[in-house]
Amino acid sequence: MAEGQPRGITLLTPLGRLLLRHDTDGVLHEAIFEDGPSADGVRAIEGPAQPDVAAQRIIEAFSRYFAGEADALAALAVAPCGSDFERAVWAVLRRIPPGETRSYADVARALGGAATGRGPNARAVGRANARNPIALAIPCHRVIGADGSLTGYAGGLHRKRWLLAHEGWRPAQESLI
Structure with a gap:
């Protein structure tokens, strides 16, 4: 600090x-x-x-x-305590725009990982995501499953659902209705 x-x-x-x-x-x-x-x-x-x-x-x-200004936290200075890898994951999360989501695999790819097993994988990203000490300003709620499902959130899935809706995200399935 x-x-x-x-x-x-x-x-x-x-x-x-x-x-x-x-x-x-x-x-x-x-x-x-x-x-x-x-x-x-x-x-x-x-x-x-x-x-x-x-x-x-x-x-x-x-x-x-x-109050509805979804990008209001983007300019906040943050200094989370974590490993180098965790901080790298959290930096990628900060680049996900409000109203958009990425899968754990997307985040792994952004860090140089691949489905071939080289670099970080989706599970490693998931572990780092779960250890995020700065909810909302490091928007780990914007990371979802590869199939579009809402997966775990330390604050509870009800909060994740609320936050994503608050930011204007709509699941892909909803666009088909």
């Missing part, structure tokens, strides 16, 4: 409490859902009484995201 003590904010979101940890430079290190949904909108419920400028920028970005 950058200089200074890590700081924490808990936001109340439509999908539940979201714990955010950042440093004094406004770099986000963690974003993890803590519990169930709320109808109260996005607002800070825990943290300093007067959030510093860095915290205010992060709160504003998440507020804009939940």
Whole structure:
């Protein structure tokens, strides 16, 4: 982490409490859902009484995201803790535009992997995806199964479904109806 003590904010979101940890430079290190949904909108419920400028920028970005600005989190600086491979996977995830998805195999191919077994494979990507410490800003919810199915999500499949719909994604099967 950058200089200074890590700081924490808990936001109340439509999908539940979201714990955010950042440093004094406004770099986000963690974003993890803590519990169930709320109808109260996005607002800070825990943290300093007067959030510093860095915290205010992060709160504003998440507020804009939940208000419908699907790309509002793209500009946030992030510094997830993980292995070199995990950080490489997470960097690819940040390049998936809102409203679009990629399969685990697509992400593996983007990292130089192939179906022949050279380079990372879809399972390795899946493991890295599951260890993502920064929900939403590193959009692991945009990774789906090769057959278009919604596969595991640490925050729960109900959240993954909600997030994808919120961003305008429609499953391929839906276009056939």
